[in-house]
Amino acid sequence: MKDLNVIVVGAGIGGISTALALAASGSGHKIVVLDAIKEFAEVGAGIRVSPNSSKLAKEWGVDFDSIEKETSLGNRFVSWKNELLCEVPFGDVEEKYGAPYYFIHRADLVNALRTAASKYPEQITIITDSRVVEYDFSRPAVRTERGQWYSGDLVISAEGIKSSVREAINGGPAEPADTGDVAYRILVPAAPLLEDPELRTLVTEPWATHWMGPEGHAVGYPLRGGKLFNIIVDITHRSDCGEPVGDDWKKSADNRELIERFKDGWCYPVQKLCGMTGEYVKWKLAELERPLQRWVHPSGKVALLGDACHAMMPYLAQGAAQVLEDAATLSTALTQCSEVSDALELYEKCRASRTDYVVRNTQVLQEWLHLYDGQAQQQRDKLMTLDTEENPIFWANKTRRDWLFGHDARKLDECDIPNLPPLPPAEASVYPDKDLRKKLASYTRYKE
Ligand SMILES: Cc1cc2nc3c(=O)[nH]c(=O)nc-3n(C[C@H](O)[C@H](O)[C@H](O)COP(=O)(O)OP(=O)(O)OC[C@H]3O[C@@H](n4cnc5c(N)ncnc54)[C@H](O)[C@@H]3O)c2cc1C
Ligand SMILES: *[C@@H]1O[C@H](CO)[C@@H](O)[C@H](O)[C@H]1NC(C)=O
Numbered sequence: 001m002k003d004l005n006v007i008v009v010g011a012g013i014g015g016i017s018t019a020l021a022l023a024a025s026g027s028g029h030k031i032v033v034l035d036a037i038k039e040f041a042e043v044g045a046g047i048r049v050s051p052n053s054s055k056l057a058k059e060w061g062v063d064f065d066s067i068e069k070e071t072s073l074g075n076r077f078v079s080w081k082n083e084l085l086c087e088v089p090f091g092d093v094e095e096k097y098g099a100p101y102y103f104i105h106r107a108d109l110v111n112a113l114r115t116a117a118s119k120y121p122e123q124i125t126i127i128t129d130s131r132v133v134e135y136d137f138s139r140p141a142v143r144t145e146r147g148q149w150y151s152g153d154l155v156i157s158a159e160g161i162k163s164s165v166r167e168a169i170n171g172g173p174a175e176p177a178d179t180g181d182v183a184y185r186i187l188v189p190a191a192p193l194l195e196d197p198e199l200r201t202l203v204t205e206p207w208a209t210h211w212m213g214p215e216g217h218a219v220g221y222p223l224r225g226g227k228l229f230n231i232i233v234d235i236t237h238r239s240d241c242g243e244p245v246g247d248d249w250k251k252s253a254d255n256r257e258l259i260e261r262f263k264d265g266w267c268y269p270v271q272k273l274c275g276m277t278g279e280y281v282k283w284k285l286a287e288l289e290r291p292l293q294r295w296v297h298p299s300g301k302v303a304l305l306g307d308a309c310h311a312m313m314p315y316l317a318q319g320a321a322q323v324l325e326d327a328a329t330l331s332t333a334l335t336q337c338s339e340v341s342d343a344l345e346l347y348e349k350c351r352a353s354r355t356d357y358v359v360r361n362t363q364v365l366q367e368w369l370h371l372y373d374g375q376a377q378q379q380r381d382k383l384m385t386l387d388t389e390e391n392p393i394f395w396a397n398k399t400r401r402d403w404l405f406g407h408d409a410r411k412l413d414e415c416d417i418p419n420l421p422p423l424p425p426a427e428a429s430v431y432p433d434k435d436l437r438k439k440l441a442s443y444t445r446y447k448e
């Protein structure tokens with residue numbers, strides 16, 4: 001492919017990754033990234049970066065050595081009474097997939113991506129305070145709120161879950177759906193945990209611990225070399241899904257609501273973690289429930305990327321990883337094809353089925369992780385000890401884990417998609433209105 005002028009809308013993890021992947025591909029592409037934001041300010045929270053996605057970023061020049069991070073020992077699943085049910089160690093991850101699984105402070109990751117972008121001053125230009133309000137699909141070009149037009153050979157729209165252009169590209173409704181859950185992200189200093197003999201190892205041994213109980217689960221892991229501890233609480237919102245504030249769906253919160261939710265029956269670690277003071281942010285969790293009809297506008301010149309086309313619940317900790325993979329695949333497709341429209345079509349073909357499978361798995365996990373105590377929960381606890389297709393924990397089955405961690409997003413060949421784990425019995429569902437079983441009925445990877 002000849003050298004291209006590329007307009008990227010959105011300078012989130014998706015937009016910056018796209019610019020990096022294109023600039024690092026050895027081409028002379030020129031990339032202009034437009035973002036509405038006046039000044040970049042990052043939500044203080046952790047992000048889990050799986051092995052093959054950090055490998056991609058490293059190749060683009062992102063310097064992970066400069067980031068103070070943790071290497072995950074694995075995923076640990078415990079009951080709300082703090083009984084260990086299932087452990088998926090990641091000790092072999094680096095050897096098998098060529099990079100470790102990291103816990104990183106989100107701000108550190110985004111900074112590292114931006115620093116890498118600044119190493120391509122001839123190719124990448126990031127322009128802030130430039131909200132895009134109009135797309136011209138045939139030129140293609142975009143117009144900002146301030147009246148400036150930017151045109152190029154193609155436009156990549158990475159506007160995140162609230163994308164303004166998704167429906168126009170999809171050619172039909174594609175509103176994000178309520179998931180039934182909210183998420184709290186809490187960041188606390190680790191020092192008080194280190195002084196507590198019952199909680200010390202949560203910091204000194206960097207596992208991601210998942211406590212599962214009725215209508216919710218909490219995940220905790222250390223950050224920044226054990227100086228901070230990151231807690232994510234995902235619970236049914238019941239009536240209070242949080243007010244959307246300003247341009248965002250996040251809302252700062254305090255811990256009174258959490259203390260109330262966890263006061264009966266939840267184990268000491270969860271109560272203690274939610275009772276600590278720190279930074280609290282509450283998010284309404286939304287998702288694109290069904291795959292889009294298309295990611296590429298019929299003009300063949302404008303495509304969606306990232307959360308804009310596959311926003312998902314965070315239950316597989318894959319949002320950012322899938323976004324990085326989108327960028328890598330897009331860049332390879334542009335290198336391999338001689339026409340932009342062919343490249344975009346190939347990019348969509350490679351990415352849509354993969355991301356759809358990841359989204360489906362977050363939906364299945366939501367059902368299992370939040371069960372009430374009872375027969376279905378007992379069945380879950382038993383299944384969680386098996387290395388079979390029936391294990392509801394995604395990573396516990398080797399085939400599925402290899403599929404997720406062992407993917408090379410720069411290779412464009414068709415990949416096999418594993419079966420989905422089964423669902424809990426319909427009558428046990430905490431989300432009967434979602435009727436997931438019905439929604440999955442036509443999905444070939446779902447076996448009843
Ligand atoms: C609670 C929670 C926990 C998570 N945990 C993890 C995790 O552990 N691991 C993981 O991999 N992922 C995780 N994720 C997901 C991950 O954060 C997202 O998938 C990822 O950040 C999406 O990147 P994006 O660039 O597509 O979108 P965004 O990050 O939303 O970026 C979109 C950008 O576009 C800009 N923009 C929007 N509209 C316009 C416009 N019209 N004009 C100009 N600019 C515009 C915005 O200002 C923004 O900067 C989590 C998400 C949540 C909610
Ligand atoms: C893991 O799941 C895959 C895909 O569904 C299945 O083919 C495989 O048999 C499972 N592994 C084991 C050990 O059962």
Ligand SMILES: *[C@@H]1O[C@H](CO)[C@@H](O)[C@H](O)[C@H]1NC(C)=O
Nearest residue numbers: 052055096097406407408409
């Ligand atoms: C991903 O992992 C596999 C090994 O499982 C490896 O062969 C491949 O090159 C990796 N891809 C990237 C982009 O690092």
